[in-house]
Amino acid sequence: MRAYELWQLVEQAARLPGDILEVGVWRGGTGCIMAKRLQIVGSEAKVFMCDTFCGVVKAGEADTRYVGGEHADTSEEYVRNLAASFDVDNIEILTGIFPDDTAHQIEDRQFALCHIDVDVYESALHIFDWVWPRMPVGGIVVFDDYGFPACSGITQLVNEKRGMSGAVVMHNLNGHAVIVKTELPPQKTAFQRIFGR
Structure with a gap:
């Protein structure tokens, strides 16, 4: 159900300016599904797939079951x-902790859809705070594992x-939480930018 929801949301996001960002790729299933959907709808957008390929990072007090290192049974090669079997190019x-290690490679891009599947509070917060200003009105952030006992930090966030x-x-009852941007923040005047008021 969650993969199908992403499949549908890609078609809607493809009408907006920007690419797709997925952080927490694991073995690549949902990222490849989204890339295939972009191909089918004729979009020129890309899917940026970000993962450490070394397991969960930034587990903390808000996370009741994760301690770090889980889901390391994957690789960039996998x-x-x-992706080759899906025939998507x-x-x-981007390999490394996102946004800490790899965000500089895409900091000038805009994102219509972001799928956050990192399982823990602090990592998800850092990703959300990074991508939100880079999304247009109508941009969609999908959090995986909302409401799951093992991912209490995601639910809290x-x-x-x-x-x-x-x-x-x-x-949704399928385990996704979705945030849709409805308006841009008000722009500061030149005076406010200079004097901070």
């Missing part, structure tokens, strides 16, 4: 082979985002 793999201005926050 994902590249899967519209992907780019999404619940903290409820009521944020310029967004609609919702969750």
Whole structure:
């Protein structure tokens, strides 16, 4: 159900300016599905697939079951082979902690859709804070594992985002939480930029 939801959301996101960002690739299934959907709808956007390929990072107090290193049973080579079997060449793999190690490679890009599947609070927060300013109105962030007991940090983070201005926050019974950008933040005047008021 979650993979099918991403499949549908890609078609909607393809109408917006920007690429797709997936952080927490594991073995590449959902990233390749999204890349294939972009091909089918005729989009020239790319899917940037970001992972350490060494397992979960930044586990902390908000995370009840993760301690770090889980889901390391993968590799960049595995994902590249899967992409070849999907016959997709519209992907780019960024290996390392995102955004810490690899965001500089794509900091000038805009993103219509972001799939965050990192399982823990701090990592998901850093990703969201990085991508949100780079999304147009209508941009979509999908958090995987919302409401799952093993991913309590993700549930906590999404619940903290409820009521944020310029967004609609919702969750589905399939384990996704979705945040849609509804407006851009107000622009500061030249005076405010210079004097901070």
